[in-house]
Amino acid sequence: MVQWTGARTLSQSETRLATRRIATFESNPGGDRLLLDRLRLGLRLVLAGIAVVFVGQLVLHPREHPLISAFQAANFLAAAVALSLIRDPARRRFNLAVAFAAYVATMLAVGGVGIVAQDATTPVILLVGLSLVTATLVPWSPWLQLISVVLITGTAIWTVAAIVDAPHLFWLQNVGAIAPTLVSTVFISHALQRQRSAIERADRERQSREASLREANRRLEEEIQEHRTTEDALRFAMRELDHRVKNTLATVQSVADQTLRSSRSLREFGDAFAGRIQALARIHTALAERRWEGLSVAELIELVVGPYRHHANSVSVECDGTFVSSELVRVLGMTLHELATNAAKYGALSTKDGSIAISSRVEPNGAAWLRIRWSERDGPLVHEPVHRGFGMRLIEEALAYEVGGRVELQFPGQGLRCAIEIPVPTAPG
Amino acid sequence: MSGLSLAGVNVLIVEDNFVVADALRFLISGYGGSVSSIVPNLERAFEALAAQPVDIAVLDINLNGTSVVPFAEHLRRHDLPFVFLTGYGDEQLLPEHLRGQPRFDKPVEAERLIRGMLALARQRTPRS
Numbered sequence: 001m002v003q004w005t006g007a008r009t010l011s012q013s014e015t016r017l018a019t020r021r022i023a024t025f026e027s028n029p030g031g032d033r034l035l036l037d038r039l040r041l042g043l044r045l046v047l048a049g050i051a052v053v054f055v056g057q058l059v060l061h062p063r064e065h066p067l068i069s070a071f072q073a074a075n076f077l078a079a080a081v082a083l084s085l086i087r088d089p090a091r092r093r094f095n096l097a098v099a100f101a102a103y104v105a106t107m108l109a110v111g112g113v114g115i116v117a118q119d120a121t122t123p124v125i126l127l128v129g130l131s132l133v134t135a136t137l138v139p140w141s142p143w144l145q146l147i148s149v150v151l152i153t154g155t156a157i158w159t160v161a162a163i164v165d166a167p168h169l170f171w172l173q174n175v176g177a178i179a180p181t182l183v184s185t186v187f188i189s190h191a192l193q194r195q196r197s198a199i200e201r202a203d204r205e206r207q208s209r210e211a212s213l214r215e216a217n218r219r220l221e222e223e224i225q226e227h228r229t230t231e232d233a234l235r236f237a238m239r240e241l242d243h244r245v246k247n248t249l250a251t252v253q254s255v256a257d258q259t260l261r262s263s264r265s266l267r268e269f270g271d272a273f274a275g276r277i278q279a280l281a282r283i284h285t286a287l288a289e290r291r292w293e294g295l296s297v298a299e300l301i302e303l304v305v306g307p308y309r310h311h312a313n314s315v316s317v318e319c320d321g322t323f324v325s326s327e328l329v330r331v332l333g334m335t336l337h338e339l340a341t342n343a344a345k346y347g348a349l350s351t352k353d354g355s356i357a358i359s360s361r362v363e364p365n366g367a368a369w370l371r372i373r374w375s376e377r378d379g380p381l382v383h384e385p386v387h388r389g390f391g392m393r394l395i396e397e398a399l400a401y402e403v404g405g406r407v408e409l410q411f412p413g414q415g416l417r418c419a420i421e422i423p424v425p426t427a428p429g
Numbered sequence: 430m431s432g433l434s435l436a437g438v439n440v441l442i443v444e445d446n447f448v449v450a451d452a453l454r455f456l457i458s459g460y461g462g463s464v465s466s467i468v469p470n471l472e473r474a475f476e477a478l479a480a481q482p483v484d485i486a487v488l489d490i491n492l493n494g495t496s497v498v499p500f501a502e503h504l505r506r507h508d509l510p511f512v513f514l515t516g517y518g519d520e521q522l523l524p525e526h527l528r529g530q531p532r533f534d535k536p537v538e539a540e541r542l543i544r545g546m547l548a549l550a551r552q553r554t555p556r557s
Contacts, residue, residue, distance in 0.1 A: 243491075246516040247446065250535035254452030261455060327493065331447065390451070398447040401469050402493075 032089040034199075039099040043083040046106055050076045067116045075109035078102055248284075252277065262389035272341070272391075279304055279337035283329060292326045297360045297370070300324065304333050305340040305358065308349050315349075319360040322370055328422065331402045338391040339374055339418060347416050348379030354415070362424060370422045376415030384411040433543050435462030438550050439482045442467040443474045443497060444489040444514065453487065453537070460543050469493070474500050485550050486511040487542075496522045501530070510549035512542070 082102035263269035348354030399405035405422040
């Protein structure tokens, strides 16, 4: 009992845990956190790049055009503001828009610096680097990625066209700027797509695993419940059985006492006692075979009176199909056994020609009554006994005592007659 | 009979099984007791108590599925002594305040039962 309870508590807490885990997953998809991390990393790289270029220019060309420093300072500020704005992974669209704006600002600033400085090489290299950073780090949508490529390419062309005198270098620089961007964009976009679907797949798998875990858990609990019900039923049956055994032993002891009191010799005791116990045993076997649901009156008569039949016609039975409960079977069976053993000793079954006719039917008489008629004939002359032993007492009193029945014994010369009437709760089936 | 005698003691037997009740009746008569009645259920028990003198009662706890407790409590209220007969597990039917009452397991050991009854009967009507 204690173990079962323990298992039940454990399984309930596991179910709670599983539910919470799934709830967390649904409200906070891994993709949003991933996007934010990538966006912030990209912006940090941009900030670092601007800082390096800015410091390099101060060292190499301290007397540079002040517009260049202004462009770079503005660019740095824009990237830093963007970085501080994107913090909440749940604001996916906002994060994307802010970061994208920061990247566009950086492209324009790099282009502007190139024009002012009359230098094409540096911006092209920076733009290539920038395009790699944005394309590899950020899981843009395909449209944003396309816009990004167009902007980078356009800026590069515009920058180069504005400053380069030698037309034969124009295509070289641009191809150098655009090709890696396009290649990396397509490649990385594909990789990111795969990564995202892998995450989604893992998520689905986990959900289905957890669902099947919950299902298994539910089945286990059902099984435990079933076991517990069976166990209770078994325990109940055991108790019932113990109870019955004790009652049976008490009956056996009482039968022994009473048989002993009404026996004149040890042999008489032995025969009578064995007969009574065997009758009880046969009744028990028949009831057990029918799971204690009762017997038909015909079966009961055959069971108890049958063994005393000395030829085929000595006992005739005429019954309707009435069923009697196991409680009634015991006391009615003992009564019939006493009638049979009495007939075998002193009545119709003690001679070759004697016979017994037994009939039984339920007659609705207000409430339903089971009426059994027992008539002996062609036996020895009978007369009413002066002394009534245990057997006679049992015949006359037991049914009245236990189930409120009525038993009437008559001793006309030609053979004993017995009329039994028992109230039965149900009509014949 | 070991010098035990229930002479002059009126006994009421409440037991649902006729054979057991019948044997008890003979057992108690054998020790000189006078069995005022054997009854199979509560209704008949109350009737018998009203109709006949009873000095002590022998109660089967489980009367074909019905508990004998209401009758036992009635006896206790009227200060009438009684003993229980029990099958396996029947004592669970008894409320706490009745568990101290003498109980005898079925099948009954005759002498123990008679001794137990005598002790109760003497307590009630001390004789010198």
